[in-house]
Amino acid sequence: MASRTSGKGSQGTAGTAKPRAGRTTDAAKKAVPAKKTVGKKSAPAKKAPAKKAAAKKTAAPKPAPSPTGGVYRLARALWLGLAHTVGAMFRGIGRGAKGLDPAHRKDGLALLLLGLALVVAAGTWSNLRGPVGDLVEMLVTGAFGRLDLLAPLLLGAIAVRLILYPEKPEANGRIVIGLSALVIGVLGQVHIACGSPGRDEGTEAMQDAGGLIGWVASKPLIFMMGEVLAVPLLVLLTVFGLLVVTATPVNAIPQRLRLLGSKLGLVDAERESGIDGTEDEERYDEQWRESLPGRPRRSSPRRRDEPADAYGPDLPEQEALERRKRPRRPSVQPAMGREMDAVDVAAAAAAALDGAVLNGMPPSPLVADLTRDVTADRQRVASPVPTAREPEGTGPKPQDSRRMPQEPAAKGSVPDLTKPAPDDSQPLPPRAEQLQLSGDITYSLPSLDLLERGGPGKTRSAANDAVVASLTNVFMEFKVDAAVTGFTRGPTVTRYEVELGPAVKVERITALTKNIAYAVASPDVRIISPIPGKSAVGIEIPNTDREMVNLGDVLRLADAAEDDHPMLVALGKDVEGGYVMANLAKMPHVLVAGATGSGKSSCINCLITSVMIRATPEDVRMVLVDPKRVELTAYEGIPHLITPIITNPKRAAEALQWVVREMDLRYDDLAAFGYRHIDDFNQAVRNGKVKPPEGSERELQPYPYLLVIVDELADLMMVAPRDVEDAIVRITQLARAAGIHLVLATQRPSVDVVTGLIKANVPSRLAFATSSLADSRVILDQPGAEKLIGKGDGLFLPMGANKPTRMQGAFVTEAEVAAVVQHCKDQMAPVFRDDVVVGSKQKKEIDEDIGDDLDLLCQAAELVVSTQFGSTSMLQRKLRVGFAKAGRLMDLMESRNIVGPSEGSKARDVLVKPDELDGVLAVIRGETHS
Structure with missing residues (x-):
């Protein structure tokens, strides 16, 4: 009762307080005698303070409304409206940017980093004044300390790389990780070398040392292990970052140093010419670009006419790369860890066909060998084509060892799959010359210049990467242990190769035909299970940008x-x-x-x-x-x-x-x-x-x-x-x-x-x-x-x-x-044969006598002679003709002495024996005279 009364009193403060207080007091007075009948004398003494408190609370004056409340609510409403408007605008821009070409996105990011590098350089190198200069000094100098001058160089280097190598997005993560480790290690050492100033010594002291990054990197190590162990650990972190940036395994450091020495002239280049399995990243990038327009087929073996030593793979490096590549395919579940993982997986899977790096590592020596094969093939194809009349041993040999095995009587294909049409300087085919025919007739074959040339075919496009991402998402959504390991692009369709995990049935892929068609927005999806000659399932999807084959x-x-x-x-x-x-x-x-x-x-x-x-x-x-x-x-x-x-x-x-x-x-x-x-x-x-x-x-x-x-x-x-x-x-x-x-x-x-x-x-x-x-x-x-x-x-x-x-x-x-x-x-004028079709004179005789019934007459004669039964009703049944047509056919055969005259309802006599049938048919067709 006391709590209910108190609640009502509290509600009364919001309105007219005195009437509510009066009603509440009367109720309290009525409650006191009820408690006396029970025999509890202490109840009134306990209720008195409650009544006084309630009366005192309800008697409190209502605070006057604040004049700033309405202004606050108005400002809050305006702020929320502005926030919603700006958010809707940016969301609209984001939705419109989804259709932006990936290359433009990469260029935009690179230009943004380049502009940021210019602003940071102006703030750190030239003491830029104003709010921007103060902000740059506070952020960059406070974070990097004495090495703030190098911050714009790092940003500029990343921007230049994005511009020069947009086709290698999978290496960007490796480079960012390596640079981060390198910067943290160097700034930590600089901070220790400057006396390890802390926050209690002021911001300027930290800026004169390794900055906030150096303090964060060195302070925990010094606190736990001291400077004696902190410095070697930071040195190891610096070395690790350098190796990751340069894509150099630890066991390949001697070869890289020898290669660097040979380039600088410190080491004999001829003695080190066999070390080509440890090229630097620039060499790998060149090989990557060369391999794109002329990808070799997956089943093409290495040419046997070149020694294996010419490739010179480094065995320790190869073993290390093989250990990294030992899992046959990436795991399906972790592939969606980040927002852009689907694109990364798509790029990595599509790049597998081009010899791309695995998990950010450079191509393996085998991929480098294939790349050299393609380059050598182009040089050999560029040589003049030998004519058929040249003696053996002259001219370049056809590269049979690189050619795909041909199917019987069908398929001739070239190793360089995307090779452009030969240029105008290439000799014509050997038969395109004047030939002497019988009768002293000189015949010249038409020149190939009468036929138009086509451009080189595409090997990869942004649409292919998008399809790979869609296929990868479909496999992950339906929990199928499969991965897209590569694709081969044709002029009309692209065949994506899918490898299955252990104990995965091929039927699980074929059952997803409609889901794949929905994911790639194309109804014309064809699944080949398996691809002939490969342990992979092929998914053929039409190209959005088809090419014409001339x-x-x-x-x-x-x-x-x-x-x-x-x-x-x-x-x-x-x-x-x-x-x-x-x-x-x-x-x-x-x-x-x-x-x-x-x-x-x-x-x-x-x-x-x-x-x-x-x-x-x-x-x-x-x-x-x-x-x-x-x-x-x-x-x-x-x-x-x-x-x-x-x-x-x-x-x-x-x-x-x-x-x-x-x-x-x-x-x-x-x-x-x-x-x-x-x-x-x-x-x-x-x-x-x-x-x-x-x-x-x-x-x-x-x-x-x-x-x-x-x-x-x-x-x-x-x-x-x-x-x-x-x-x-x-x-x-x-x-x-x-x-x-x-x-x-x-x-x-x-x-x-x-x-x-x-x-x-x-x-x-x-x-x-x-x-x-x-x-x-x-x-x-x-x-x-x-x-x-x-x-x-x-x-x-x-x-x-x-x-x-x-x-x-x-x-x-x-x-x-x-x-x-x-x-x-x-x-030359055409020379026709007269006996190919029936001559005009013979055709006229047949039209006058037989008309359009030549085929029916031949069938009727063959039927009557083979059965030796000349009946009009039989012709009706067998040839499915009417009585008038059957009677006319019988009259025509009578005029050619095939059957005898009519004998009423009896069948006519057949006057020709079965062995004479061919001659009779020849006479009917007009091929010979009777």
Whole structure:
């Protein structure tokens, strides 16, 4: 009761105090008799002081309101509003700075440090007056003491390093740590040398010694161990800082000193020339910059033609570096310790492919060896390319030991993956000269100057570092023990290599496909598990800055110049940056498929242009089938054509039948003269080893390669599916040894167009972007093409390869094609064969008699003769035609003496035996006269 009363009295002070006090007193008086009935006489005596106190408290006058309260609240509100406004402004600037290029951020930090160094130098060197000078003297001189003159030099050195070496951010932490240890050790020694003044002796005494830093570094050591032990410890700290700044391990100090002596001329340089595993940081930076534009492949071995002593790695240093690199990958959990750790991890992981330092250490001797290999390769590539007609032993040798192992019949790549196109001073390919053809015809191959040159490819960009950071974050968020160990950048996509930790399933990476696509903001993510030839998982992500691959760059390669085979064609550039070339004679047939706009037509143009630039009409003849009538019209009239461009699907089927007959004729000659391949037969003819039989008037000549290109297979299969399929199957089964090669292109790779027989006999496949997974399985027998991004992005599966190679198809412009075609037309007029398709006179006779029913009539004749049953109803069922069409077919066969006259409801007699069927079909087609 007393506490409740007291509480009410206290509340009454805020309002009218007297009425509340009166009510409270009356309540207290009523409470006293109640206590008397209980028999406690001491209660009133105890309550009296409480009542007096309450009365005294409530009677206290209310303090007058302070006039400064409103001003305070107003000032507080203004201050908070200003703070919120400034904070919002800076947050907006920060959000806008997120899209700033990392290079600009580094330059901004460097310029900020440089400006700070100028201000500190003005305050310490020239006694700058004013508030800024006083602040600099208080902070810098108070912290560094006598060595305050060196503070601007340190800031300037750090700023210059950030400007000169922005590509090595991982070394900045090492340098800052080393400089900090160096400064603390030196200032501690200076402070001890000046008598170790303390704070009780005044600020000026500390400024004349080692400053606040020197006092903090030396005072605890002197207090615990005395000056005798404090000085050696500070000396060790100074030496440690110096070693960390110069990136020198302790066991490499003698070699560094000898190297320094050789540079200063104190030691014989020739005697110390073998010590190149202990270069200073400037040498490492030069090697780093040299390795960026020409990164060697990870699987490229060291050249065997150079002695190992030429590299001269220092074994103690190598062992120390190996001990530091013994963990195969950094731990996943500690990688997020700081705010910028994701960027650091990304930079370190991306730099691993370039031979970057690990944990701030310089590159290992093995990386230095690879860097020297790249430099030596560039010097060798810069030498003139030897022509094919030079004798052996002259000119530089091709660097086969550095070349990647080629897949069968497919891939030619160069060791220097990002090598720019050869300069104008480079000699042309060996076959680009005037050649003497039969009949005293001089033919000049088109010059490569007709094709445009492209610039060097990129090896790394800020987008790649951002993707590495995103992948690292995904692995850490889902707690997957994996790390990005490097990447290879191609013109269209970049393949990031991911190594897994112990007992980590590959399925954990493949299950994160959608999460990775979300993290990198790209739906076209393709995971390869594993990368062929490597124990790593590949993640292919499209580049935001795609590059174009020019046909001229591929044909200017040394590999293309050294190989004079006329069927060598340029395809493009793979995901590792190596150029891809293929020999059509070894493929030997290829299926090119892709949706509209995927790059299929550009690939066909590159194939034809490559053949025109490298081969004469005596080397290669072509049959071009263009049912679309617009794709291949640019090549009309070139001397390589054996017949005008075929646009009628029916005549295309006839042309394929002619190719079959030509193949049979070539096999007859091979069998008659005892040769197994057309190349051997042609060489024997040129050497005069093959002569026609006695009494024969035939003049033997080498057979040219015959290249048959069908631009749209679906149109042919719609018109005459049976004849086209039979001809294609027969050509692909037997035509390789006869020098006949087939290129089939289609934008509708369905099972009714690319049948099982065609797929079984066309071993090489080139798939561009498809619209569905089913189309990808039809072309490649596996998924993958449905995830391509179009515009030349393709998967090349050569004969004998297990997995396709992702590549960016080469591109040739219409102007370049027109220039090459015009050059070929100026050299020679085309010479056509009359027997490739049915002649005009025969075609007119067939139109008058048979019309458009030639294919149906051939099928009906084959059906009737093979079954020896001439029935109109059978033709209706088997050929799926109406009664009128079946009756007309029966009348046509009666007019050609294939069946007898009608006998009512009975079947007609068949007058032709099954062994006479081929002759009857030839008569129907107009190939021979009856």
